[in-house]
Amino acid sequence: DSGVTQTPKHLITATGQRVTLRCSPRSGDLSVYWYQQSLDQGLQFLIQYYNGEERAKGNILERFSAQQFPDLHSELNLSSLELGDSALYFCASSSTSGGESSTDTQYFGPGTRLTVL
């Protein structure tokens, strides 16, 4: 158990809908990262938040947005869903924003499997 929690574990929805995925980082971790894992794209970095602020953006679509709340939990919002959005969405957390002198390992949650029908 990494200490990172994600809900829900499974989500089935229809095209055009909007869903929210939730993540709670490990106790004491300030950074949250979101990843998408699909069969054809592999594991893709979406976005990073550090202590409530957006820090880095990867291959995140405009239909997707995220935020990190004062209690450090994070939500990933996916809207206007398409069939191709079906994937496993991971949240990871680390203790700092990233630094040369630290290992700053990212610990992953169990993931949310999203199926768009």
Place this chain on the structure above:
Amino acid sequence: AQKITQTQPGMFVQEKEAVTLDCTYDTSDQSYGLFWYKQPSSGEMIFLIYQGSYDEQNATEGRYSLNFQKARKSANLVISASQLGDSAMYFCAMRDVEWSWGYQKVTFGIGTKLQVIP
């Protein structure tokens, strides 16, 4: 841009034998971090081992060791005394550190599927 290459889509190993999973990377940064993660069929991503670019010794964590050859830009994972529970996907990853902004982005390889045979 960073790139991680894992050239072995699948590997078989006999139980109790050692196995090496290959990983090469490409970066122009002097400072970087390399990671290995395990993903069993249940789906979770499990952190295994970390190697910093300035670490002079190869990292070890129990049965896992990282064979780091900086000049060749390789970071192979060695699993000793394989167990049936080691059957999983294994991902090599690199951390990109933007020091001025203080963020990190991790790039993953496509993974190697390891199957341990009894």
